[in-house]
Amino acid sequence: xxxxxxxKRLILIVDDDQLLAEFLSVILRSSGxxxxxxxxxxxxxxLVAEREPDLALLDIHMPxxxxxxxxxxxxxxxxxxxxxxxGRGDADAGKxxxxxxxxxxxxxxxDEKQLMPAFEAGLARADDIRQLxxxxxxxxxxxxxxxxxxxxxxxxxxxxxTDRNTAFEVLRDHARSSRRKVNEVADQLLAAEETLNSLHxxxxxxxxx
Numbered sequence: 001x002x003x004x005x006x007x008k009r010l011i012l013i014v015d016d017d018q019l020l021a022e023f024l025s026v027i028l029r030s031s032g033x034x035x036x037x038x039x040x041x042x043x044x045x046x047l048v049a050e051r052e053p054d055l056a057l058l059d060i061h062m063p064x065x066x067x068x069x070x071x072x073x074x075x076x077x078x079x080x081x082x083x084x085x086x087g088r089g090d091a092d093a094g095k096x097x098x099x100x101x102x103x104x105x106x107x108x109x110x111d112e113k114q115l116m117p118a119f120e121a122g123l124a125r126a127d128d129i130r131q132l133x134x135x136x137x138x139x140x141x142x143x144x145x146x147x148x149x150x151x152x153x154x155x156x157x158x159x160x161x162t163d164r165n166t167a168f169e170v171l172r173d174h175a176r177s178s179r180r181k182v183n184e185v186a187d188q189l190l191a192a193e194e195t196l197n198s199l200h201x202x203x204x205x206x207x208x209x
Contacts, residue, residue, distance in 0.1 A: 008034045009123075012053035014044040014070065015085060016062045020110070024057065027115055041065035041073075048078055055123050056082040057106070071100045079133065081126030083119070085110070103129070152186035155193055 011033050015021040018039055025035040036053065038044035041062060048056075056074065058067035065073075067084060074080050084105040104122030106115065149171070156167035175185040 008032065009054040010034045010036065010051065012036055012038065012044060012047060012056040012080075014038045014041065014056060014062070014067065015059040016040065017059070020085075020108070024110065024115070027112060028119070031116055041067070041070040044070060045073065048074070048080060052078060052080050054081075055103075055119075055126055056080050057085055057119075058082050058102075059085045061087065068100060071102065075101055079130070081122075081129060083122045146183075148183050148186045148190060152189045155189065 011028050013021045013024050013028075013035055015024075015037075016039050018037075021037045021039065025037060028035050036047055038047055041064060044056070044058075047053075058070055060067040062070075071082055071084070074082060081103050082101075084100075084102050085108060086105050087108045102122075103125040104118060106118055149168075152171060153164060153167045156162065156171060157164060160167070171185060171189075172182055175182045178185070
């Protein structure tokens with residue numbers, strides 16, 4: 001497989017109008033994207049389960065599950081960004097698209113000259129959102145790790161009547177010697193303390209009988 005094939009991004013086109021879906025697919029493929037087509041929302045969900053696309057183009061009005069309902073499900077169950085294909089190009093259509101979390105919308109009939117600029121702007125917005133989500137997840141993980149470490153340091157301070165710096169240095173040195181991260185050792189220490197506390201309570205209950 002060539003490097004170019006590896007870097008191609010996958011676009012899911014969801015429209016019950018097969019001619020329009022094929023038209024969009026041809027244009028996107030000629031611009032260097034891979035595409036896959038679904039002509040119903042149910043089919044789209046099956047394709048997403050197999051491989052999440054980098055972006056989905058959703059027709060708002062489709063038989064059965066509409067594009068709006070599909071968008072809600074994608075928001076709930078996946079991280080797939082999407083644009084709407086709309087027969088309306090007024091301000092209300094734009095507000096509706098934004099309300100559902102769309103990164104943009106295209107107006108039917110689709111003008112080939114306007115398609116790629118609108119599409120690439122939506123894809124860029126989707127990339128920004130994806131990066132923000134990654135940053136948020138990394139930040140939350142860092143904060144959680146920091147809380148665990150702080151709790152473990154406090155526990156060592158109480159048990160060994162020492163200061164914060166000494167407690168942290170001992171915890172860090174133990175992590176290094178066992179080739180683990182500080183927060184991993186901290187988490188293990190807290191779990192062990194919780195187990196000891198549970199056993200202590202069980203012993204007390206047994207002695208009172």
